[in-house]
Amino acid sequence: MASVVIAVVAGASFGYARAAGPRLASSPGFQHASPRRLAPRPAPRIAQSPGRLIDAYLPTAHLREFHTERIHASPGRVFAAVHAVSPSEVRGLVPLMWMNAPSFDLSGRSQAQMRRPLLEVMARDNFVVLGEWPADELVVGTIGQFWGHRSVRFRDGGQFRSFRDPRYAKVAMNVHVRNDGDGWSSVTTETRVAVADPEARRKFDDYWRWIQPTGTLIRAQWIDAVRRRAERP
Numbered sequence: 149m150a151s152v153v154i155a156v157v158a159g160a161s162f163g164y165a166r167a168a169g170p171r172l173a174s175s176p177g178f179q180h181a182s183p184r185r186l187a188p189r190p191a192p193r194i195a196q197s198p199g200r201l202i203d204a205y206l207p208t209a210h211l212r213e214f215h216t217e218r219i220h221a222s223p224g225r226v227f228a229a230v231h232a233v234s235p236s237e238v239r240g241l242v243p244l245m246w247m248n249a250p251s252f253d254l255s256g257r258s259q260a261q262m263r264r265p266l267l268e269v270m271a272r273d274n275f276v277v278l279g280e281w282p283a284d285e286l287v288v289g290t291i292g293q294f295w296g297h298r299s300v301r302f303r304d305g306g307q308f309r310s311f312r313d314p315r316y317a318k319v320a321m322n323v324h325v326r327n328d329g330d331g332w333s334s335v336t337t338e339t340r341v342a343v344a345d346p347e348a349r350r351k352f353d354d355y356w357r358w359i360q361p362t363g364t365l366i367r368a369q370w371i372d373a374v375r376r377r378a379e380r381p
Contacts, residue, residue: 201285202338205278205305206320209340210349211356213364216336217371221378223325226333227283229377230323235269236262237373241366266370278305278320289320293348295355314344317352333378335371 219226235241261269270288271277278287289308292299293316300316302308311318319341326334341356343349 200322200324200338201279201281202287202320202322202340205287205289205308206318206340206342209320209342211339211341211353213339214336215364215367215371216334217375218328219333219335219375219378220331221333221375222331223283223327223333226325226335226374226378227286229374230286230325230335231267232265233370233373233377234263235266237377238266238366239369239372241369274299274301276302276304276308278308283325285322285324287320287322289318291316291318293317293351295351315348317341317343317348335374337367337371 221229267277267286267288274292275288275290278289280286287305289305290299291302291308291311300311302311308318308320319339321337321339324336324338326336328334341352343352
């Protein structure tokens with residue numbers, strides 16, 4: 149299920165967030181993901197700077213994608229919707245989960261999870277909230293060899309920054325809300341991917357080309373779900 153949930157915010161399906169195949173040697177302080185679900189972790193507080201918060205975690209990247217939408221609501225309402233919107237509110241997401249994840253079903257447990265906030269579901273699938281400026285910017289991240297269904301478990305933004313194994317992709321995605329005045333806000337999402345090893349980068353790029361169109365569509369539907377919730381009377 150994680151492959152499609154992650155697609156919503158990253159613009160692509162980054163593979164199941166659980167170990168598959170042979171285990172790889174872990175870097176100090178990190179563990180490879182196992183099927184055990186992770187509890188959501190609080191975002192670390194970072195002093196605001198003139199730049200974007202995402203720059204503090206992944207300042208350079210070999211791949212960057214953007215999506216922007218205007219919403220007729222205040223930044224506070226938009227940010228509250230970002231935190232509250234659930235997978236069930238994203239049009240087309242549940243059928244896509246069913247097609248991409250054989251273990252996903254429509255049982256009571258799965259249906260209950262679809263009504264939980266999407267950010268909470270992501271936190272249980274090896275995405276970590278790296279930092280947040282309230283009503284301004286939220287940054288989440290993950291690390292893995294997504295083309296091989298391998299993910300790295302880490303605790304916070306500090307470990308995300310310090311991870312140095314070049315064979316793995318580091319992915320960060322932000323949601324930035326700007327006040328346009330007259331009751332309007334602009335919402336921008338940016339996805340950044342950094343892969344240092346040339347061979348690993350080639351594998352990631354091949355994977356990205358395969359899943360990027362579906363991921364981009366789902367991300368647009370996610371922002372539309374945020375818009376509907378924020379503009380709700």
